[in-house]
Amino acid sequence: MTRKEVFEKLNEVYRDVFDNADIIVGDSTTASDIDGWDSLMHITLISEVEDAFGVHFEMKDVTKMQNVGEMVNKILELI
Numbered sequence: 001m002t003r004k005e006v007f008e009k010l011n012e013v014y015r016d017v018f019d020n021a022d023i024i025v026g027d028s029t030t031a032s033d034i035d036g037w038d039s040l041m042h043i044t045l046i047s048e049v050e051d052a053f054g055v056h057f058e059m060k061d062v063t064k065m066q067n068v069g070e071m072v073n074k075i076l077e078l079i
Helices: 003-017 039-053 059-064 068-078
Strands: none
16 A cells, blocks of 8 residues: 555545545644544544554554654554
8 A cells, every 4th residue: 555545545534533524634734733633533533543444553653643644654564
């Protein structure tokens, strides 16, 4: 899977989780860029991303992720 394909799939997940068809995430996207992305939604988001890609993030990795680009990097490592 390419980085572009990961982003395409992630955009679908983010749109579903936040119920907003206009969301487009990029490398530098953070929680402050998306309305409603709080700690509870973050847990839901991580779970949905794991399901979508068939991966499991370690808690240490989740806490280190500072933006969507870092999430993509981790997904690419795990798939």
